[in-house]
Amino acid sequence: MHAVRNGDVAKLGILFERHHRPLFEFLARVTGNAAAAEDLVQDVFVRVLKYRATWRDEGRFDTWLFRIARNARVDYFKNRSADAPIEAAAEHPATTPLASETLARNREVARLQRALMLLREDRRELIVLARYRGMKLEAIADLLGVEVGTVKVRMHRAVRELRDIFLQLDEGASWNTTNSVGSYPTA
Amino acid sequence: MEHDKLGRLLPDGVDPRDADELDATWQMLGAIESPAPDSERMRARIDAVIDAIDHAPGFTRTTEGRRHPTRGYVLQGLATAAMLVIGIGIGWFARSGGFASGASRPASNDATAQIAAMRAEMRDLREMVSLSLMQQQSASERLKGVTWTGQLDRPSGEVVTALLDALMHDPNVNVRLATIDALERFASQEEVRRGAILAVQQQRSPLVQIALIDFMVKTNERESVAALRRLAMDPQVNDAVRARAEWGLQQLG
Numbered sequence: 001m002h003a004v005r006n007g008d009v010a011k012l013g014i015l016f017e018r019h020h021r022p023l024f025e026f027l028a029r030v031t032g033n034a035a036a037a038e039d040l041v042q043d044v045f046v047r048v049l050k051y052r053a054t055w056r057d058e059g060r061f062d063t064w065l066f067r068i069a070r071n072a073r074v075d076y077f078k079n080r081s082a083d084a085p086i087e088a089a090a091e092h093p094a095t096t097p098l099a100s101e102t103l104a105r106n107r108e109v110a111r112l113q114r115a116l117m118l119l120r121e122d123r124r125e126l127i128v129l130a131r132y133r134g135m136k137l138e139a140i141a142d143l144l145g146v147e148v149g150t151v152k153v154r155m156h157r158a159v160r161e162l163r164d165i166f167l168q169l170d171e172g173a174s175w176n177t178t179n180s181v182g183s184y185p186t187a
Numbered sequence: 188m189e190h191d192k193l194g195r196l197l198p199d200g201v202d203p204r205d206a207d208e209l210d211a212t213w214q215m216l217g218a219i220e221s222p223a224p225d226s227e228r229m230r231a232r233i234d235a236v237i238d239a240i241d242h243a244p245g246f247t248r249t250t251e252g253r254r255h256p257t258r259g260y261v262l263q264g265l266a267t268a269a270m271l272v273i274g275i276g277i278g279w280f281a282r283s284g285g286f287a288s289g290a291s292r293p294a295s296n297d298a299t300a301q302i303a304a305m306r307a308e309m310r311d312l313r314e315m316v317s318l319s320l321m322q323q324q325s326a327s328e329r330l331k332g333v334t335w336t337g338q339l340d341r342p343s344g345e346v347v348t349a350l351l352d353a354l355m356h357d358p359n360v361n362v363r364l365a366t367i368d369a370l371e372r373f374a375s376q377e378e379v380r381r382g383a384i385l386a387v388q389q390q391r392s393p394l395v396q397i398a399l400i401d402f403m404v405k406t407n408e409r410e411s412v413a414a415l416r417r418l419a420m421d422p423q424v425n426d427a428v429r430a431r432a433e434w435g436l437q438q439l440g
Contacts (some may be wrong), residue, residue, distance in 0.1 A: 009237055016233045021224060028222035038224065042232050046361050049236075050394060075393075109218045116219070130196055131216050137196060152198040156209075159193060163212045 001061050004052050016045055019062065022133060023069055029128045032117045036076065043072045063143050066133075070125070070143070115166035123158035130155065235330040236361055314339055314346060321349050326359035333365040337372070347373050351382040360392050367398045374406040384411045387418065393425040400428070400435040409439055 003011040020041055028037035047068045116124055129135045129143070141148045193213040194206055317339065320332025333353065336346050350373075354366040373379045383406075387399040396418070403411040418424055419432035 012237055013230075013233065016230065020226065020229060020233075024224040024229070025221055028224075034222050034224075037222070038229055038232075041224070041229055042236065042361065045233055046236055046364065047394070050364075050397070105218075109215060112212070112215050113219045116216070127216065131213065132221070149198065152196060155193075155196045156198055156201060159197075159209045159212060160205075163209060166212060 001052075004048065009049065012045060012049060015048065019065060020045075022062075023065065026066065026128055026133055027069060027073060029116075029132055030121065030125050031073065031077075040069065040072050040076055043076065044069045047072060060139065060142075063139055066129075066143055111169050112162075112166050115162055115169055118165050118169075119158065119162050123154070123161060126151070126154055126158050127162065232327045232330075235327045235334070236365070238331070238334045314342060317342075317346060318349055321353060326357075326362055329353065329357060329359065329362045330365050333362060333369050336369050342373075347376060347379060351379065354382065354386050355389065360394055363390070363392070363395045364398050367395070367402050371402065371405065374402075374408075380406070380408055380410065383408065384414050387411065388414050393428045396425070396428045397431045400431045404435050404438045407439065412436060412439055415439070 001015065004015060023044060024037050024041050027040045028034050031037055031040070044065065048065070051068070116127070119127070126140065126144075129140050130137075135143070137148045137151050141151045144151065146154075193210045197206060197209070313335065317332050317335035320328050320335060323329055323332070333350065336342055336350060339346060347370075350366050350370050354363055354370065357363050357366070367383075370379050370383065374383075383399055383402055387396060387403070390396050390399065400415060400418075402408075403415065415432045415435045419429050419436060421429070424432075
C-alpha cells in the first residue's frame with residue numbers, strides 16, 4: 001500500500017490479489033448479489049487509488065479497505081434502490097437426488113440464508129464480519145466507530161433477530177423442493 | 188478464521204439457554220456456501236482501471252506485479268493484426284523503393300509518401316479502435332477505449348468529443364473517472380474546459396465530482412470558480428465534495 005500511495009499504480013494488482021476474495025465474500029454475503037459484489041470490488045479498488053493519500057501507516061489496511069467497501073456499498077444501492085433490490089438465495093432445482101436427511105438439512109440452511117437476507121442490513125453486516133470474515137470485536141468496533149460493548153449488544157440483537165426470522169419463515173411457502181444450499185445469483 | 192463460538196461475541200449476562208439456542212443458529216450459518224468470485228474477470232477489470240490510470244499524467248509507470256488480462260479483446264486483436272499488416276507493408280515499400288522505380292520523380296519520394304500514408308492509416312486505425320471500444324457494452328472495454336486514446340499521437344476532434352460524451356453520459360463511474368484523466372492532455376481546448384465545467388455541475392457521483400474539481404485545479408481553470416462556489420454552498424452535495432470544492436476555490440485563488 002505504501003507503493004500505491006506513492007503513485008505506483010501497478011502495485012494495486014498485488015493488493016487486488018491479496019484482498020479481492022475476502023472483499024468479494026463480504027460484499028456478496030451482505031448484498032446477496034454476486035454481480036453487484038463484483039462491481040463493488042472494482043469500485044473499492046478504484047477508491048483505494050482515489051483516496052490512497054488518506055491511508056495512514058498506523059491503521060490496519062484491511063479495516064481501511066472494509067471501510068471503503070462499506071461506503072461503496074451504501075453509494076451503490078443509494079443509486080439503485082429502485083431497480084436492484086437485495087436478492088435472496090437463488091432457488092435452483094435439484095440436479096441430483098440427495099438423501100432425505102441431507103435434503104432436510106440443505107433446506108434448513110437455505111431457509112437460514114433467506115432469513116439472513118431478510119435481516120436488517122446493518123445487522124446482517126455485523127454477522128458477516130464476525131462469522132465469515134472472522135473479524136475480532138475490536139476490529140469491528142473500529143470499523144463501525146463504536147465501542148466493543150456496543151458491538152456485543154448489537155451482535156446479540158442481530159443473531160436473535162436472525163433466529164426469529166428463521167423460525168417464522170414458512171418453509172413450505174418460501175422454499176419449494178429445492179435441495180440447493182443457498183447460492184448467489186449473478187444477475 | 189471464523190468465530191466458531193458465538194458466546195465470546197455476546198455481552199455478559201445473556202441467559203445461557205438463550206446463548207445455546209443462538210449458538211445453534213450461529214453454527215448453521217457456517218453451512219451457507221461461500222460465494223466464489225470470478226477472479227480472472229475481476230482482475231481483467233482491475234487491470235483495465237490500472238491501465239487507464241497508469242497512462243494518466245502524474246503516475247509512475249511501473250509494471251511490477253501487473254498481470255496482463257489473459258482474455259484479449261476482439262477489437263484489439265483485429266487492430267493489432269491490421270497494424271501488423273500495415274507495418275509489413277511499410278517495410279516492404281521502404282525496402283523496395285516504392286512503386287515508382289521507373290518514373291520521372293525520384294522513387295524515394297513516392298516511397299516516403301506511401302509510408303506517410305500508411306502511418307496515417309495506422310493512426311486512423313488506432314483511433315477507430317479506441318472509438319469502437321468506447322461504444323462497447325462492457326464497462327471494462329469502454330475503459331480500454333479510453334486508455335487507448337492516451338496512446339494516440341494526434342487524436343482527432345472526434346476522440347475528444349467521444350471522451351466528453353463519455354464523461355457526461357457513461358453509466359459507469361470508473362469509465363467517467365478514466366475519461367477525466369484522459370481529457371487532461373486536451374485541457375488547452377476550449378471545448379474540453381467548457382465540458383468539464385458543465386460536468387462538475389451535472390455529475391452526481393462524488394468520486395467524479397472530486398476528480399473534476401482536481402481537474403479544474405490542475406488545469407488552473409478559473410472559469411470554473413462560479414461552478415465550484417455553487418458546489419461548495421449546496422447542502423445537497425456530498426460533504427467531501429463540498430470540502431474539495433472549497434479547497435479548489437482556495438487553489439484557484
